[in-house]
Amino acid sequence: MYRFLLTPRWVALHIVVLLVIPAFVFLGQWQFGRFEERSADSDLVTRNIESAPVPLETLVRPGGTAEESDRFRSVTVTGTYDPAQELVVRRRPQNGRPGYFVITPLVTGGGHAVLVNRGWVPAGASADEHPAVPPPPTGEVTVTGRLRPSETEANSGIRERSGLPPRQVLLINPASIGRSLTYPLLDGYVELTGQQPPSAAAPEPVPAPDVGSGGGLNLAYGVQWWLFIGIAVGGWVLLIKREVADRKAQESVAEPEEARTD
Known part of the structure; x- marks a missing residue:
């Protein structure tokens, strides 16, 4: 029943999934690293401004x-x-x-x-x-x-x-x-x-830096990449189950036809 998994088309799909998983893991880790860097920088700037x-x-x-x-x-x-x-x-x-x-x-x-x-x-x-x-x-x-x-x-x-x-x-x-x-x-x-003392006229003040969300967007992207891993694996399993179900349905249709022929 599962020999189809060794056909060239399915082997190619397995390879794609096996390549996608570590790639998404790496991208997620990179985004989490950027989140930590930006959060630390945001905290530093905020402390310095408020000191x-x-x-x-x-x-x-x-x-x-x-x-x-x-x-x-x-x-x-x-x-x-x-x-x-x-x-x-x-x-x-x-x-x-x-x-x-x-x-x-x-x-x-x-x-x-x-x-x-x-x-x-x-x-x-x-x-x-x-x-x-x-x-x-x-x-x-x-x-x-x-x-x-x-x-x-x-x-x-x-x-x-x-x-x-x-x-x-x-x-x-x-x-x-x-x-x-x-x-x-x-x-x-x-x-x-x-x-x-203040000046009577002066250039326009330079705004304070915008520390933003401190890398919150990077955290969301990191979670997103790791969710993609689950989607990739879930999609791969779903395709296999669908193929098995289609093959079983074809076999169940073929058996009554053989019985009528006999």
């Missing part, structure tokens, strides 16, 4: 590095803006509009400076035209913001290129920007969320 502000120098020292584990950590830093060295960062859309980030060095009392992303401004009439930027406040200010690691081609997906208009860059990279400055820059930069 009480700490002085920037406790996280990033001169010559040191802004760590990924401190990404979006709330920090404070006091100093004086240097508007003569202000830059804008190209290709930074916000709320569906093209525009620029405004990066201004904040010189601290320690003789070094940190880049501050003061916010977003809309693009001008052309890509080569420098946008209209509200000036930073004069005198000493205390900035509160989110610490961000330095941008690179690898972690941002943005490729640096030469030939840009004056005072425009593509990446917020203190190592590169600092070559033209007379004072050293701390690694990373601060994404401004508050300032004392």
Whole structure:
């Protein structure tokens, strides 16, 4: 009755099922791994955003590095803006509009400076035209913001290129920007969320990161792939049972016909 399972057509079906099962297991495990990574990253960012502000120098020292584990950590830093060295960062859309980030060095009392992303401004009439930027406040200010690691081609997906208009860059990279400055820059930069005293006019604030569901979609996809395993095996068993039932029905029809012939 089950010899049909060894026919070429059925052997091919068995091979397909045997290949599909480990493939779906692998895809499910990969999605579960992505769920764990994204959930851990979401938890880290949420904790850093909600933490009480700490002085920037406790996280990033001169010559040191802004760590990924401190990404979006709330920090404070006091100093004086240097508007003569202000830059804008190209290709930074916000709320569906093209525009620029405004990066201004904040010189601290320690003789070094940190880049501050003061916010977003809309693009001008052309890509080569420098946008209209509200000036930073004069005198000493205390900035509160989110610490961000330095941008690179690898972690941002943005490729640096030469030939840009004056005072425009593509990446917020203190190592590169600092070559033209007379004072050293701390690694990373601060994404401004508050300032004392406040400015009369300022660029549009950069929104806080959207931590989303923390990889919940990956978890759903992982469960989905593993459900497909049950569907594949169940479909394979169902086809076998249907074939057996069809063959039994054909045999039961054939027996009365043979009896009548006799």
